[in-house]
Amino acid sequence: MARRLYEWDYSTHPGAKRYPHLFTPIQIGNLTVPNRIKYAATEDNLNSHEGFVTDAGVAYMRKRAEGVVGGLCFMQGVYLDKARQGQGYVGQAACWDDKFIPGLKRIADAIHAERAVAGFQLMDCGRVGAVEVDYCHGPSAVPQRLRIFKPVQEMTKADVQAVVRQHIDAARRGVAAGFDMVEISGIVGYLISNFISSYTNRRQDEYGGDIRGRMRMVVEIIQGVKQACGPDIPVGIRLCSEELLDDVRGNTPAESMETYRIAEQAGADYISCTLGWQESIYPVISRDIPMGNWIHLAKRAKQHVRIPIQMAYRLFKPDLPNAKIGAGELDMWEMCRSMIADPLMPKKVLEGRENEIRHCVACNLCLARLFRDAPMTCYINPVCAHESNPEFTDPKPAQDKKRIMIVGAGPAGLECAYMAARRGHEVHVYDRRKTIGGTLNEARNAPYGDDELWTCVGFQQAMCAKHGVEFHLGAEVSEQLIQDELPDTVVLATGPVYPKLTVPGGDHPKVVYLLDVMSGRVPVGQNVVVYGNRKPGIGCALHLAKQGKKVTLVGRERSAGFDVNPSFKWRYLIYMRQAGINAYSDSTIEEVNEGGIIVKTYDGYRWPVNCDTVIVSEREANASLKQAVQSEGIELFVIGDALVPRNLSSAVHDGYRIGMRV
Amino acid sequence: MPIDAEKEITRLWRALHGAQDEIGKTFYRWRQVALEFAGPGAKPLDVGLRAAEIFGKEIGKSLLPRQNWLKGEEAFLMNLGRCLADIWGVEGGIAAAEKGMAGEVLIRCTRDPWPSWAKEYGAPMEEVALCRERMFQTILEDVSAFFNIRLRIELQKAIARGQGETVMRLYKVA
Numbered sequence: 137m138a139r140r141l142y143e144w145d146y147s148t149h150p151g152a153k154r155y156p157h158l159f160t161p162i163q164i165g166n167l168t169v170p171n172r173i174k175y176a177a178t179e180d181n182l183n184s185h186e187g188f189v190t191d192a193g194v195a196y197m198r199k200r201a202e203g204v205v206g207g208l209c210f211m212q213g214v215y216l217d218k219a220r221q222g223q224g225y226v227g228q229a230a231c232w233d234d235k236f237i238p239g240l241k242r243i244a245d246a247i248h249a250e251r252a253v254a255g256f257q258l259m260d261c262g263r264v265g266a267v268e269v270d271y272c273h274g275p276s277a278v279p280q281r282l283r284i285f286k287p288v289q290e291m292t293k294a295d296v297q298a299v300v301r302q303h304i305d306a307a308r309r310g311v312a313a314g315f316d317m318v319e320i321s322g323i324v325g326y327l328i329s330n331f332i333s334s335y336t337n338r339r340q341d342e343y344g345g346d347i348r349g350r351m352r353m354v355v356e357i358i359q360g361v362k363q364a365c366g367p368d369i370p371v372g373i374r375l376c377s378e379e380l381l382d383d384v385r386g387n388t389p390a391e392s393m394e395t396y397r398i399a400e401q402a403g404a405d406y407i408s409c410t411l412g413w414q415e416s417i418y419p420v421i422s423r424d425i426p427m428g429n430w431i432h433l434a435k436r437a438k439q440h441v442r443i444p445i446q447m448a449y450r451l452f453k454p455d456l457p458n459a460k461i462g463a464g465e466l467d468m469w470e471m472c473r474s475m476i477a478d479p480l481m482p483k484k485v486l487e488g489r490e491n492e493i494r495h496c497v498a499c500n501l502c503l504a505r506l507f508r509d510a511p512m513t514c515y516i517n518p519v520c521a522h523e524s525n526p527e528f529t530d531p532k533p534a535q536d537k538k539r540i541m542i543v544g545a546g547p548a549g550l551e552c553a554y555m556a557a558r559r560g561h562e563v564h565v566y567d568r569r570k571t572i573g574g575t576l577n578e579a580r581n582a583p584y585g586d587d588e589l590w591t592c593v594g595f596q597q598a599m600c601a602k603h604g605v606e607f608h609l610g611a612e613v614s615e616q617l618i619q620d621e622l623p624d625t626v627v628l629a630t631g632p633v634y635p636k637l638t639v640p641g642g643d644h645p646k647v648v649y650l651l652d653v654m655s656g657r658v659p660v661g662q663n664v665v666v667y668g669n670r671k672p673g674i675g676c677a678l679h680l681a682k683q684g685k686k687v688t689l690v691g692r693e694r695s696a697g698f699d700v701n702p703s704f705k706w707r708y709l710i711y712m713r714q715a716g717i718n719a720y721s722d723s724t725i726e727e728v729n730e731g732g733i734i735v736k737t738y739d740g741y742r743w744p745v746n747c748d749t750v751i752v753s754e755r756e757a758n759a760s761l762k763q764a765v766q767s768e769g770i771e772l773f774v775i776g777d778a779l780v781p782r783n784l785s786s787a788v789h790d791g792y793r794i795g796m797r798v
Numbered sequence: 799m800p801i802d803a804e805k806e807i808t809r810l811w812r813a814l815h816g817a818q819d820e821i822g823k824t825f826y827r828w829r830q831v832a833l834e835f836a837g838p839g840a841k842p843l844d845v846g847l848r849a850a851e852i853f854g855k856e857i858g859k860s861l862l863p864r865q866n867w868l869k870g871e872e873a874f875l876m877n878l879g880r881c882l883a884d885i886w887g888v889e890g891g892i893a894a895a896e897k898g899m900a901g902e903v904l905i906r907c908t909r910d911p912w913p914s915w916a917k918e919y920g921a922p923m924e925e926v927a928l929c930r931e932r933m934f935q936t937i938l939e940d941v942s943a944f945f946n947i948r949l950r951i952e953l954q955k956a957i958a959r960g961q962g963e964t965v966m967r968l969y970k971v972a
Contacts, residue, residue: 279940281862338946383866384945417866734801741810744801 138163139368141316142251144170144206150488155454157461158469159486164444165370165405167316169253169468172461173207173482175200176408176448176470177257177319179225180212180512181505182521185268187215187223187230189239194246195524196512199479201250205486208468209252211243213259213321214310216302221273221289222327224261226509231258231306237313244314256310257319258303258361262327263288263336264414267509274330275350276338281384281415284507296343296353299327304360311365318365320357320373325413328354329376332395333413335386347391351398358402370405372446377409377433380416393440406444408470409437421450421473422707423498423585428456435465446470452496454485476502477517491598495591500703501785507703515701515785516592518551518792531796534559538624538771540798541566543613543761546574548776548787549629550596555795556627557603564623565605568612572597574631575777576784578654582675583682584711589784615764625771625798628762629791632755632777637667641728650676650753661748662686665733667725668753669696671783674708676753681715688745689719690735692754696721699783718745725750755781773798818890822912825849826919843925850929854936857885861937862944871901871970878941878949879903879968882934886910895968902969904954910964927956927964934966 140161146152152159159171182193201209214231215223223230230236240256247254266272266286273295274288291299307318322328330336331343337350344350354373362371375395379386387395396407411430412420419425427450434447448470451457457469475481477496484493494517501515514520522528538561542549545567557563571577573593580590600607611617618626634649636642650672652658662685666677669691677687689696689712696712696719697705712719726736732746758778765772773794776787832845861881867874879895883905886893893907912930913923931953938949948971955965 277943278946279862279944280859281944283859335946383868385867417863742801742806743803 138166138168140168140170141248141253142170142206144251146171146205146486149486151454151486151490154488155458155485157458158454158482162444162467164317164372166368167253167370169208170206171204171482172457172468173204174255174446174468174470175204175207175209175475176446176472177210177213177255177259177321178472178476178512179228179506180521181225181227181509182511183227183229185226187228187232187236189229189236189242191524192511192521193229194242196521197243198246198250199523199529200475201247201252201254203475203478203480203483204250204252205483206252207482208255208317209247209250210255210257210317210319211240211247211315213257213326214240214306215265216258216260216299216306220266220268221271222260222262222265222299222302223267223269224259224265224326225506226267227511228259228261228267231309232302234309234312237309240310240313240315244316248314253317254315255317255319256307256313256315257321258306258310259321260299260302260327262325262330264325265327274327274336275344276336278336278338293341293343300353300356300360303357304364307361307371308364311369316369318361318369318371319408320354320361320371322354323374323376323410325415328357328373329379329413332376333379333381333386334391335379335381335384347387347394348398351395354395355398355402358399358404362403371403372406372408373399373404374408374410375399376411376413377437378411380412380418380420383417384415386413389436393436396437396441400441400443404443406446406467407437407441409434409445409447411449419707421498422500422704423588424707424711425450425498425585427452431456431460431466434460438465438467444468448472450498452498454482454490473498473500473502476512476514476520479523492595492602494595495588497588497591497784498585499701499785501701504701504703516788518789527796531555531559534561534798537561538798539621540564540625540627541613541618541621541623542627542629543567544574544629544631544776544778545569545572545607545609546629546631546776546787547576547592547596547784548778548791549574549627550593550600551788551791552627552629552773552775552795552798553605553791554596554599554603555792556798557600557605559795559798561798563603563605564608564621565600566608566611566613566617568610570610572607572609574629575651578651579672579675579784581654582679584678584707586675592784592788613761615761618761618764618768618770622768623770625773626761626765627794627798628758628765628772628774628778629776629787630758630760630778632781633758633760634752635754635756637725637728637750637752639725639727644728644750646748647728647750647752650751653751654679660685660751663732663747664688664749664751665690665725665745665747666751666753667691668755669693669719669721670699670753671697672755673753674700674712676751677717678708678711678715681712681717687715687717688747689717690723690725690733690745691719691721692724694722720745757781771798815890818888818911819915821889822915823919826915826921829921830919842921843928846921846925846929847932850933851936854933855940857933858937858940861941865941865945867945874945875901875903875968875970879905882937882951882966882968883907886930898967898969902967905951905966905968907964907966927953930964931966938968
């Protein structure tokens with residue numbers, strides 16, 4: 137009979153009734169897991185540069201363990217070699233020696249403290265490794281497509297056998313540290329996927345050739361790890377169901393499914409179904425990919441193997457995985473980014489608090505940070521990677537209860553409002569609009585998934601209601617109102633101002649402003665110039681290009697999308713190219729005239745651009761009311777775009793931090 | 799202020815050609831530095847060829863993301879040929895890729911300022927064609943390894959002084 141680590145009874149929870157399939161047990165190997173939820177191994181760069189676990193890493197994992205409510209919680213993949221060729225991230229945890237066991241045990245204990253199943257992942261990063269050394273290793277020395285990665289050294293047969301040994305030794309250490317399950321990472325361009333793929337494995341020896349040869353190392357690892365771990369520890373593997381490397385002659389889908397069958401035959405107890413490589417030219421997980429886009433791959437995988445299939449990839453809401461599990465097309469719902477954005481996401485689902493979930497907006501800032509050697513952070517979750525700091529996780533109740541006036545019901549104001557109210561302040565939010573959300577009301581009309589940004593407002597609205605924030609919508613805050621109300625504190629979250637175009641012709645009727653266009657309040661011609669090449673301008677340009685308009689983007693930044701993280705920016709650039717949007721960066725508008733505008737580059741070149749509409753998306757800080765508040769001697773904070781025009785993330789982070797401090 | 803198109807274009811044109819001029823001259827200035835450091839025993843041609851290899855290796859990296867095997871062998875080869883011609887163009891030449899016989903693409907350069915720069919800095923003009931060939935060969939090494947195919951490029955015709963035309967043949971080895 138399969139063993140069960142902890143007893144969980146979900147029957148009284150509303151989420152178990154609404155999503156019954158998510159909260160039914162499943163047997164994996166000889167272990168029964170109480171539900172179908174898994175926090176998938178995710179790098180966080182929170183460990184020391186020598187690979188030792190830190191307090192921040194332990195606290196980060198414990199919060200996710202609380203979130204899976206008894207399900208699987210995997211720590212990040214550990215690298216396995218002393219030479220550090222397999223290390224892909226500067227803050228990746230290591231497991232090449234017994235000296236790492238005590239730190240790893242802290243993570244296993246933290247997961248167990250939340251009565252969840254502790255998972256341990258083995259990850260040699262292969263051709264995307266060697267972050268601290270000069271050469272990474274791989275089956276063949278295939279040149280790197282992306283410059284950020286190190287040159288590849290071809291592994292000898294002895295090297296291959298050493299890697300097999302390293303996996304086995306690390307698995308043994310993981311079990312000694314107290315983990316309940318072991319997973320082998322074979323995805324996105326890491327070493328195992330390098331061996332499996334016809335793109336990167338050109339070997340002629342027994343570790344190359346056909347798909348069985350290319351899987352030989354994987355089979356040896358699975359069998360060796362299984363033997364080292366014993367019958368009570370399930371061993372799984374993450375494998376690509378589609379590499380999306382057709383353009384460089386990677387594996388076919390049929391070959392990928394063959395790898396699933398071989399892994400099952402080798403003894404794998406489950407497979408986590410993944411897709412795409414870091415080198416793939418196709419987007420997989422960014423916001424422009426619809427949710428549930430890849431779930432059919434889990435169904436296909438289940439047609440080829442009998443062991444449980446787990447999958448993540450744009451499954452941010454519980455309804456689809458619940459339905460697919462019910463239909464027998466998926467066995468477990470994995471999450472990475474959705475639990476970075478809200479570590480308690482599945483717990484809130486279980487407790488019927490879905491409106492309190494802070495949803496991931498699939499911006500990939502977390503990835504962009506990891507690839508640039510920075511600690512994990514989240515665009516939308518200000519607490520992420522601060523879980524070890526009680527100031528962030530559990531802000532103290534305010535000692536002096538204040539009456540706080542927040543001016544502006546956009547993301548910055550709302551975030552600040554609920555946090556301040558949560559700490560016991562009396563919070564009043566004013567906005568001259570009759571709706572909450574500020575400029576997100578317009579921004580969410582931009583294409584390629586920007587409507588998902590609105591989930592942030594949904595979350596904040598629920599939290600404001602929970603903590604008793606009072607709203608005064610349709611109320612313009614004036615100097616007089618401030619004097620009448622005389623609050624203890626004023627927080628200005630008024631959003632940016634869109635300054636008049638102060639060039640000759642700047643008052644021409646063809647000049648209109650971003651919010652008016654994005655809300656559909658003003659008509660726009662067929663030939664449009666958008667002024668401002670940051671995210672708002674790009675969103676507007678794509679919005680209009682999708683309507684069939686000819687769009688030119690002019691802006692002062694050195695490159696369009698300067699304020700968008702690189703892991704998402706490339707999507708925008710491709711869409712702009714596909715839409716035929718001309719982008720003039722490092723440029724300003726020198727003049728607006730009847731025919732169009734004159735563009736002037738930073739170094740003084742000038743040329744005309746024909747257009748019938750000019751849309752101004754450039755923004756400035758908003759200083760209105762500042763003087764009025766200060767002259768009354770009232771405590772003042774300015775947050776979000778009112779302080780410095782930036783993005784949704786800065787608004788949320790500003791709001792949260794001031795809400796903590798006020 | 800109305801645009802004086804002729805003036806704007808003239809300024810741009812001068813700036814572009816000035817930048818191209820500097821590319822070539824900088825190469826030969828560094829070649830001089832390398833020769834001085836290498837000492838009297840060094841062969842100038844070897845130094846030039848080694849520089850071409852290093853340039854090729856670097857440029858090859860930026861070429862890899864732009865190639866796509868899915869477009870078919872013929873389109874792949876033509877796209878690669880265009881990329882090589884573009885490199886020449888950025889460096890001041892006028893070059894284009896055209897379809898040759900089956901399985902080959904010809905890269906034809908009808909104007910090349912490099913021999914003039916070589917002459918200005920006292921380098922043999924014959925070195926220019928050899929370095930160009932070596933640079934493209936080095937680029938193709940990485941492209942070949944990346945796509946698991948064997949590509950070659952051969953200098954078919956070169957007029958050292960940059961007049962007439964230089965022709966290179968790009969093809970896949972069976």
